[in-house]
Amino acid sequence: MLKRGKFIGLMAYLLAALPPAHAEPRSSASYSISTDTANAAGGRAMSANYSDDGSMGDVVGVSATASPVLAMKHGFIGQLYETQSLAITASPASVNEGLTTQLSAVAALDDGSQINLGSSDALWSVLNGPLVGITSGGLATAGEVFINAPASVQGTWNGINGSLTLTVLNTNVVPPGDTVPDPVFTPQSFATSQAGLYQGLLKDGGGNVVGALTGFKLLSTQAFTGKVVLNGITYSLSGSFLVDGSFSGSISRKGKTSLAVTLHLGSTAGSGLTLQGTVSGDGYGSAKVSTLGVITTAGKTGDGVAFTHTGYLTADKQWHLFQSLYTGKGQLAGVLSFRDVPGVSDLDGALRWVKNPNLLNKSYPAGFNLAPGLVGSLYTPPLAAQRVLTQLANQHYNARLTLAGTGLANGGIAKTLSWLSTNALAYYGPEKLAATMVASTGILTGSYTDQAIKLTVPFAGAVLQKQGLAGGNFLVSNKAGYLLIEPGTGFAYPGSEGAGALARVVLPGTAATAPVVGAVGFGAAAAGSFGGVLMNGANISGGLESVVVTGAGALSGSVVIEGKRYAFKGTLASDGVAAVMILRTGLPSIVGDLHLALANGTADGFQLTGTFTADGTSHAIDAQRFPIFTLSSPAPQKGKYTLAMRAPDGVDTALTPGGDGFASLTMSYLGAATGTLTLADGTTTTFANRVSRNGEWSLHRSLYTTGYLAGKLTFRNVAGISDLDGQWRWVKPNAVPKTTTYPAGFNVTRGVIGSLYTPPLAGSRAMALLSNTNFNAWLRLSGPDISTLPALTLPSVDRAVTWSTANKILYYGPDKATITFTPTTGLATGSYTDAANGVSVTFGGALLQKQGLMTGRYTASGQSGLFSIMPRATNP
Numbered sequence: 001m002l003k004r005g006k007f008i009g010l011m012a013y014l015l016a017a018l019p020p021a022h023a024e025p026r027s028s029a030s031y032s033i034s035t036d037t038a039n040a041a042g043g044r045a046m047s048a049n050y051s052d053d054g055s056m057g058d059v060v061g062v063s064a065t066a067s068p069v070l071a072m073k074h075g076f077i078g079q080l081y082e083t084q085s086l087a088i089t090a091s092p093a094s095v096n097e098g099l100t101t102q103l104s105a106v107a108a109l110d111d112g113s114q115i116n117l118g119s120s121d122a123l124w125s126v127l128n129g130p131l132v133g134i135t136s137g138g139l140a141t142a143g144e145v146f147i148n149a150p151a152s153v154q155g156t157w158n159g160i161n162g163s164l165t166l167t168v169l170n171t172n173v174v175p176p177g178d179t180v181p182d183p184v185f186t187p188q189s190f191a192t193s194q195a196g197l198y199q200g201l202l203k204d205g206g207g208n209v210v211g212a213l214t215g216f217k218l219l220s221t222q223a224f225t226g227k228v229v230l231n232g233i234t235y236s237l238s239g240s241f242l243v244d245g246s247f248s249g250s251i252s253r254k255g256k257t258s259l260a261v262t263l264h265l266g267s268t269a270g271s272g273l274t275l276q277g278t279v280s281g282d283g284y285g286s287a288k289v290s291t292l293g294v295i296t297t298a299g300k301t302g303d304g305v306a307f308t309h310t311g312y313l314t315a316d317k318q319w320h321l322f323q324s325l326y327t328g329k330g331q332l333a334g335v336l337s338f339r340d341v342p343g344v345s346d347l348d349g350a351l352r353w354v355k356n357p358n359l360l361n362k363s364y365p366a367g368f369n370l371a372p373g374l375v376g377s378l379y380t381p382p383l384a385a386q387r388v389l390t391q392l393a394n395q396h397y398n399a400r401l402t403l404a405g406t407g408l409a410n411g412g413i414a415k416t417l418s419w420l421s422t423n424a425l426a427y428y429g430p431e432k433l434a435a436t437m438v439a440s441t442g443i444l445t446g447s448y449t450d451q452a453i454k455l456t457v458p459f460a461g462a463v464l465q466k467q468g469l470a471g472g473n474f475l476v477s478n479k480a481g482y483l484l485i486e487p488g489t490g491f492a493y494p495g496s497e498g499a500g501a502l503a504r505v506v507l508p509g510t511a512a513t514a515p516v517v518g519a520v521g522f523g524a525a526a527a528g529s530f531g532g533v534l535m536n537g538a539n540i541s542g543g544l545e546s547v548v549v550t551g552a553g554a555l556s557g558s559v560v561i562e563g564k565r566y567a568f569k570g571t572l573a574s575d576g577v578a579a580v581m582i583l584r585t586g587l588p589s590i591v592g593d594l595h596l597a598l599a600n601g602t603a604d605g606f607q608l609t610g611t612f613t614a615d616g617t618s619h620a621i622d623a624q625r626f627p628i629f630t631l632s633s634p635a636p637q638k639g640k641y642t643l644a645m646r647a648p649d650g651v652d653t654a655l656t657p658g659g660d661g662f663a664s665l666t667m668s669y670l671g672a673a674t675g676t677l678t679l680a681d682g683t684t685t686t687f688a689n690r691v692s693r694n695g696e697w698s699l700h701r702s703l704y705t706t707g708y709l710a711g712k713l714t715f716r717n718v719a720g721i722s723d724l725d726g727q728w729r730w731v732k733p734n735a736v737p738k739t740t741t742y743p744a745g746f747n748v749t750r751g752v753i754g755s756l757y758t759p760p761l762a763g764s765r766a767m768a769l770l771s772n773t774n775f776n777a778w779l780r781l782s783g784p785d786i787s788t789l790p791a792l793t794l795p796s797v798d799r800a801v802t803w804s805t806a807n808k809i810l811y812y813g814p815d816k817a818t819i820t821f822t823p824t825t826g827l828a829t830g831s832y833t834d835a836a837n838g839v840s841v842t843f844g845g846a847l848l849q850k851q852g853l854m855t856g857r858y859t860a861s862g863q864s865g866l867f868s869i870m871p872r873a874t875n876p
Contacts, residue, residue: 082110086122086162088155094167095142097130103138105155105162117157127152130168142168149411170404187266190245192220194265200320202230212322212333213237229324229331230259241265321351330355330367336374345466347376363478377466379442385421388437391468391487392419396814400491401425401433403448403457403474405481412481413448413457416493418814419485428812429494430774430802437463444470459483494775495800502782503870505646505660505848505855507751508725512714515694517597517607522572526596526606527551531689532623532698533712534561534612540729540749543700543710544623547608555580555594561614563706563731572596590614594621604628605693622712624692626671634669637691637715637724641665642826642846643754644855645728647680647866656746657681657864658783659857661730662846664825665754673697677709678844679730680857680864681741685709699728704736707745713752722753722850741862755850757826763805766823769852769871775800777809778872779817781832781843781858783865789838797832797839800872809869815839821847828854828869843867 085108095101105122107115119138126134129151130143140153149170154163188194198216216226218241225238228251235251245265250258305325317338324331336349351374357367382388392398396418404412417427425446427433435446442463449456461472461483472483520526527549534542545565547557553572558565559582570580576596583589592612599605606625611618629635645661652658657680665675671691678684685701695715702708711728718725727749734745760766770776779799787794799817802810809828811817815837819830829844845856845867854869 083158083160084108084110086155086157086160088153088162088164090140090153090164090166094169095140096169096171097142097144098171100139100141101166103134103140103153103155103164105138105157107157107160122155122157125154125156127154127163129165140166144414185266185268187264188245190222190241190243190265194218194245195220198226199322202228212320212331214322228259228261229322233328234324235259237261319347319349326355326358326361329358334374336376343466345375345464346378347374349374363475363480375464375467377464379463379465381439381442382423387419387421388423388439388442388463389419389465389468389470389487393487393489394421395489396426397491397493397496398487398489399425400486400488401427401448402484402486403459403481404484405474405476405479407475407477407479407481408455408457409453415448416491416496419487425485426814428814430810430812435459444472461485495778495798499778499780499798499870499872502780502866503853503868504649504866505644505753505853506721506851507646507753508718508721511727512716512725515599515602515605515696517599517609519609520576520596520598520606521574522553522576522596524551525604526572526576526625528606528628529626529690530557530606530608530623531626531700532608532621533700533710534559534619535622536617536619540710540712540727541619542612542708543698544608544621545700547623549625553578559590559592559612560700560702560708560710561590561612561619563702563708563733565702566590568592570594588615599694602693607692622698624694624696624698626690627693629669629671631669635667635671635691637667637671637695637697638669639667640757640759640826641667641723641754642757642848643677643724643752644846644848645677645679645730645750645752646855647750647864653784653863653865655742655744656748657742657857659859659864659866660845660855661750662827662844662856663687664757664827664846667691673699677701678857679709681732682857682859682864691715697724703730704732704739706733707731707736711749711752713754720850722848723756724754726752728752741859741864743862753848755848757847757849759823759826760807765803765805766807766821766826766847766849767803767852767854767869767871768849770803771871772805774802776872777801777803778868778870779809779811779819779832780868780870781841781865782868783858784860784863786832786841786858786860786865787838788840788861792837794837794839797834799832801869803869828856832858845869 087106087108088103090101090103092101102119103124104119105117107117109115120136122138124134124136124138130149131151131153132141132143134140134153142151149168150165151168152163152165154161195218198213198218200213202212212229214227214229216224218224223240228235228237235253237251239247239249241247241263247261247263249261251261252258319336319338321336322331322333332351332353334349334351336347338347340346341348350371353370355364355367357365359365397416399419400414400416402412402414415427415429415433417425417433420426423437423439425433425435430452432449433446435444437444443460444463445460447456447458457474457476459472459474461470463470468487470483470485474481474483530544530547530549532544533540534544542559542561545558545560547555549555549572555570555572555578556568558567566582568580568582570578570592572578572594578594580592580594581589582592590612592610594608594610597607597609599607604625604627608621608623610621612621613619643663643665647658647660659680661677661679663675663677665673665687667673673687673689673691675687676684677687683703685703687699688701689697689699691697696712697715698712700708700710709728709730711726713724713726715724717723729749731747732742732745735743736745767777779801781797783795785793785795786797799811801817801819804810807821807823809819809821811819815832815834817830817832819828821828826847826849827844828847829842831840831842833840841858841860843856843858845854847854852871856867858865858867
């Protein structure tokens with residue numbers, strides 16, 4: 001476009017000074033062009049059948065006819081072309097899994113010319129298939145495949161798309177390479193030393209196996225008997241060799257012409273006695289060669305047909321295999337050579353696997369004629385508690401099992417599993433996968449079941465110790481596929497990617513603003529129940545409990561100061577002030593100075609302020625009146641909540657608890673709080689008290705006889721974080737009797753948040769952020785060493801778990817985790833056991849729906865750590 005525009009502009013400028021040029025009218029039966037002028041820089045002429053956009057005397061222009069459809073672009077000074085198509089090629093066109101292929105493109109233009117594009121000129125993309133990705137330079141990387149699989153790519157240039165389908169090749173099994181040629185045959189005369197058993201194969205002119213000579217017994221008298229199998233039919237053969245070692249005869253066939261048979265005795269270069277003459281599948285198995293050269297084998301063909309076979313080892317280390325299959329309607333045959341191919345095989349050769357058409361068969365009724373290769377490996381049975389493959393690591397998740405074939409969705413299934421020292425296979429997932437191996441033969445059998453899609457795949461195979469793998473086959477939906485089991489510790493499985501940074505409960509950035517209050521005189525409207533906390537500076541130092549003010553101003557209740565409880569009485573005067581004295585035996589009296597106050601903007605938001613002074617220390621009073629709520633006018637905070645008492649980051653778990661306390665809270669329509677709190681050291685306590693008119697809820701609970709938990713929370717909506725928050729002081733004295741955690745005690749103040757909790761509907765998860773897949777969450781334990789083994793320090797455990805739509809939290813092993821989630825409360829309890837590593841702990845926590853996180857605590861060796869469940873981003 002730019003090139004054409006520049007030329008047009010230049011021509012117009014050069015001719016601008018010339019006098020106007022005129023063209024005469026032109027016409028024919030199909031078109032007419034009226035008089036135009038050149039300095040008009042072009043013009044349009046048209047008729048019912050023709051149009052012409054001309055420029056500078058048609059040096060450059062476009063002409064077109066309606067029928068037939070024709071377009072012509074005049075001249076080449078500023079030729080404008082259009083891209084018609086894009087041809088994509090790949091080098092190589094077939095790429096091994098894990099390797100790369102270079103893409104390139106050629107654009108075909110509407111003037112018949114072509115442009116070879118640079119690799120980075122086109123925009124590349126993967127349409128479908130096993131490609132990991134394509135660079136901007138057109139270098140495509142093949143992913144892992146179970147079987148040879150197609151992959152489609154697309155290139156785009158100038159708005160035109162082109163596509164290509166290439167092949168990604170599976171490279172799991174190593175072939176032996178070159179084949180062993182047949183030994184050279186030298187005819188011989190008959191000798192009594194040639195007596196014995198013979199067997200061999202019949203091949204056509206193309207080298208294809210069409211039958212066999214079996215059970216051929218030659219006597220010292222030169223007489224013989226045997227059988228000829230030809231195209232699935234068995235015929236008896238008998239006769240006698242001539243002195244020169246030859247035989248000519250025939251086999252009569254009912255309704256068919258006789259078979260002409262010629263045989264001759266001889267030897268090979270390896271001095272092996274041989275009989276030659278004329279007559280005119282992945283599978284697995286195990287074979288045993290006796291010291292006498294007798295070969296016995298049992299196995300299955302690639303379509304699952306079982307067979308047994310007996311053969312003989314020749315002096316040339318060959319095995320002439322012929323096995324009739326499908327009730328004489330097929331065969332498996334070939335010459336196999338015993339030879340050492342380092343790292344690959346001890347036996348190999350080409351086979352001919354034939355099944356004749358049979359419409360009554362469900363599996364491959366059209367039949368087939370295949371030429372699979374066979375590899376075999378010497379097999380050494382393992383010792384007790386020893387894995388049959390030395391490449392298998394002594395750990396869990398040490399192998400990958402692949403089932404590949406067109407009968408399976410997406411072409412196959414790959415699962416990482418554990419090949420145990422018992423030589424059984426163990427899998428840890430919602431599907432069922434198990435297999436056992438016969439140690440004496442190296443043959444394994446098993447099955448894979450996915451109940452969710454109602455799929456069961458029985459499989460069987462054999463161990464190839466020389467290649468360090470196991471292979472075999474399966475049959476599902478009347479279609480065969482192959483089995484491959486590879487040792488390795490780098491295969492992905494749910495949880496192998498690591499859980500990443502530990503997600504923690506987030507606290508609000510700023511504390512709630514306390515209501516502004518003003519002193520008021522006493523009136524009957526202030527009568528009611530009060531409760532609150534005491535503050536020594538910024539520290540929570542106690543609480544007020546069961547404080548009652550009567551309509552006459554009488555005042556009574558309990559005050560708890562640093563864990564010690566005292567009862568008090570007094571009277572609020574008309575000015576709203578009360579002075580109380582608490583007498584103590586042998587100790588100075590505690591003096592209380594209480595003042596009635598009212599929160600600004602409220603009619604009944606009464607509070608008690610002032611101080612209690614004990615032992616020379618003043619404790620400020622922060623107590624709230626509990627308003628009267630009804631069914632018709634319920635507490636705004638009515639509902640269910642879950643709470644977390646957060647441990648600081650970097651807490652020293654040897655000194656203070658490292659887990660998060662957790663609770664389920666119900667606020668009734670009356671504004672009364674009920675529920676149970678589990679603290680990070682495992683101590684439990686119940687909730688009490690009621691919410692104030694300003695949404696404040698004060699709590700004081702005595703613990704450990706002389707310890708306590710006290711603080712004030714405020715109900716408020718902090719977007720994405722919480723619906724109530726504040727602080728609690730938690731004090732455990734030294735040497736609490738019968739305590740197993742933190743016997744030295746502690747004194748901490750920790751942030752607390754709460755989140756509204758909505759029980760899930762049937763079929764929905766309580767943690768809504770979780771994906772609708774298996775292994776969608778992380779179970780995490782972090783903090784003190786959870787192992788009891790002196791030689792092992794285990795400060796954290798991360799396990800991928802499944803949180804189902806039934807709100808069951810499932811873990812499949814190989815260690816053991818049992819988790820019980822209660823949908824009505826949002827709480828979870830559970831245990832984790834790993835006997836091999838000396839681990840056995842219990843844990844519990846609460847789901848904070850607003851943050852999409854479950855948090856809690858566990859105890860190990862007298863210390864507390866963090867338990868959490870968080871969404872898992874990936875699902876390998």
